Amino acid sequence: MNLITELKNRIDQGGLWGKDISLSRNQYLKVKGSVDTNLYYVVNGTLRIFLDNNLEEHTIRFGYQDNFIAALDTFISEKPSDFYIQALKKCELKVVPKKRFVTFMEGDRDNLLLWHKIMEQLIFQQIEREKDILISSPLERYERVLKRSPQLFQEIPSKYIASYLRMSPETLSRLKKP
Numbered sequence: 001m002n003l004i005t006e007l008k009n010r011i012d013q014g015g016l017w018g019k020d021i022s023l024s025r026n027q028y029l030k031v032k033g034s035v036d037t038n039l040y041y042v043v044n045g046t047l048r049i050f051l052d053n054n055l056e057e058h059t060i061r062f063g064y065q066d067n068f069i070a071a072l073d074t075f076i077s078e079k080p081s082d083f084y085i086q087a088l089k090k091c092e093l094k095v096v097p098k099k100r101f102v103t104f105m106e107g108d109r110d111n112l113l114l115w116h117k118i119m120e121q122l123i124f125q126q127i128e129r130e131k132d133i134l135i136s137s138p139l140e141r142y143e144r145v146l147k148r149s150p151q152l153f154q155e156i157p158s159k160y161i162a163s164y165l166r167m168s169p170e171t172l173s174r175l176k177k178p
Helices: 003-014 072-077 098-106 109-135 138-148 158-164 169-176
Strands: 019-023 028-030 039-044 047-052 057-063 084-087 091-096
Touching (some): 057 158
Antiparallel strands (some): 019 091, 028 084, 039 091, 047 084
8 A cells, every 4th residue: 555545544434633723725824934833635626835935936846636745844843944936726635733743643653653754755755856956957857856756747837847947937848848
């Protein structure tokens, strides 16, 4: 079974969901400077996590249907974060408050091992992304992401994919042409 599906099932069984949230297209779940320690499950819709340095937005990650999303820096530190989380499409989310989640995870060794495996996968994905950005050409970044996450190109507008790949929308457009 998929680790994300397994985690969602355990949260369902544990009755951990705090509430459900609906977001309209372009609505923010989290803004810069805020503290948000919730963990969110994307029932449907698509979101992006990004930074804005007043000159340019830098997309860091996407959240899709049947996946979890959080501003991990504030989730872990419980301090204000520079990240924004924005709905790219209308979204339905389930919310798990951190305290309830941590208590549940720490209360069972199997739950904790599952969470560790998920975090290991996330760290590995982030390392792969960092390598792509630092050492790969735009074409190599495009091809690697297309292979790793083909759904990205079906669900996400090109301008956000270009930001994620650290290239101009025009460069991305040229690379997408056969």
